[in-house]
Amino acid sequence: MNIGQASATSGVSAKMIRYYEDIGLMPKAGRTEAGYRVYTAADVNTLRFIRRARDLGMPIERIRLLVSLWQDRARSSGDVKRIALEHVSELRTKIAELTAMCEALEGLAHACHGDHRPDCPILEDLEAGGQQAPARVRRRRRIDAGQSQPGATA
């Protein structure tokens, strides 16, 4: 099987297949006399395994661990689970960060009337470094009004 076929049946782009080989995530593919890479059905399975792990958001290094465990008949499922839970934990951290950002911005946007007037709590918050209480952003008390004049940069 050529790389194009392997790509089509695994769902991994040819570019990525070469890259995975390059970084040692995939074993070196066999070659035809002309230098074309040759893939077996087992290779395609590995590629699919990798793609699936990528779909779960795993970084290459974690996938590398999982692949070696996968190929190790004497593995402990506990090791696999530990890696999986580690990733779950990182995902949760990331989700929490994004959620915090999202909520902060939603609160700001909610407080913004969003009409033709220039007056805007979002900009004010950005300007003030988010120091104000998120609730009741109404009272904008002109923090450092002298210096923070936009446009006075030069």
Next chain:
Amino acid sequence: MNIGQASATSGVSAKMIRYYEDIGLMPKAGRTEAGYRVYTAADVNTLRFIRRARDLGMPIERIRLLVSLWQDRARSSGDVKRIALEHVSELRTKIAELTAMCEALEGLAHACHGDHRPDCPILEDLEAGGQQAPARVRRRRRIDAGQSQPGATA
């Protein structure tokens, strides 16, 4: 004020300050005769504005828009709000993606006994391309057992 002071008081690294200048997000800083960059308090405010926007997860190009709006006294708060809500929408999309990954992996990890035995639903799912029903992963029915022998890659 030198770049070190500007960095310390704005919370943006000197490296990033130079980068922002380079890509035109910050105006070109003034220079001393020796070539040192010189910053004003207004510059530091801009830097803080940018940092705060970055903290909300915004990409540079969106921040660029926001900064120009911020410095435009004739802006409409509606424009600002639109940009903010656009970002909220992207954050929500990202959160949904991560949540889906997280839940999938949690389900798999839950089904894994996690002991010394090699038997592992996580690996089986990765191998099978996530085709099985997520609930009741208990029945692992040896999908394609002939081909998918790990380790048979070469």
Next chain:
DNA sequence: CCTTGACCTTCCCACGATGGGAAGCCCCAT
């Protein structure tokens, strides 16, 4: 005055994972 150390400058490289594209070779079908 000279040295020392902290600061500044520019330039290059790296990350992680992916895509784009160019130059050139190969294979198959017509």
Next chain:
DNA sequence: ATGGGGCTTCCCATCGTGGGAAGGTCAAGG
């Protein structure tokens, strides 16, 4: 034999950030 599509390698770009080298500058203390 010729054309088109597939393959090869190599380089570059993304995005935002950090690291580090080589060299200039400034301020303080001997």
